[in-house]
Amino acid sequence: MAEIIVKVEDLVKSFRDVKVLTGVNLDIEEGKITTIIGKSGTGKSVLLKNIIGIMKPDSGKIFFKDKEITSLTGHELLEIRKNIGYLFQDAALFDFMSVEENIEFPLVEQLCIKDRKKLKERVEELLELIELPGIGKKYPSELSGGMRKRVGLARAIAVEPKIVLFDEPTTGLDPILAENIDELIMKVNRELNMTCIVISHDIASTFRRADKIAFLYEGAMQFTGKPDEALRSEHTVLKKFISNSFRPLETEQ
């Protein structure tokens, strides 16, 4: 049994009178890929933002290893955040910075690396990893959507976080580019040993790649388990969600 690296306990979050999360419980196992699925607007991104600490819950707790993190602020929160990388849906690169500067940013800000040679080496290593060597001097506007996503991924893992959160990493990409991003996530997980939490609308990919699936519905996790357990689950809403979202798998054998 893997260690639990992140534990979410009875997390509640509302906006004005709209209750989005009504009591989320979730254990994230170290070294695994956990994929969160659920209809659009159910609070998947809100949950991720709470885990990162850029949004605070109304009640409930989140633990990183043994440390309760929802109550942390300032320096203590920054220390915990060094362990967590994230890639938002729009990749959110800084447009006024080159690719190189974008990837250097967390290295300088979070790890306080000032040595030019060290920075350059690390950026080159990351560009190799995302299979885009030599694009360091380009600006985000010169890149395709898929390339921007990959640079965003390089930036997210630059400081070697223990966990990486991906919010809909393949949304808006064509199937081949989506496959590339999926493979990169596998690489980050299997080769760099980072725990991955992925929000995905791509159910076919989720069932191929995830070690564990968590289904968010009406403010709570209605199911958590392995992909084959999800497929065998008798949970009516989950069954319906899966059958409605499965794309035809003509190319699969």
Ligand SMILES: Nc1ncnc2c1ncn2[C@@H]1O[C@H](COP(=O)(O)OP(=O)(O)O)[C@@H](O)[C@H]1O
């Ligand atoms: N900062 C915010 N202020 C007010 N409402 C918000 C905010 N962020 C999210 N919401 C609302 O919370 C609900 C869940 O949003 P979100 O987590 O983005 O859904 P999902 O990622 O599952 O598609 C939506 O109804 C959304 O409008």
Ligand SMILES: [Mg+2]
């Ligand atoms: Mg979302």
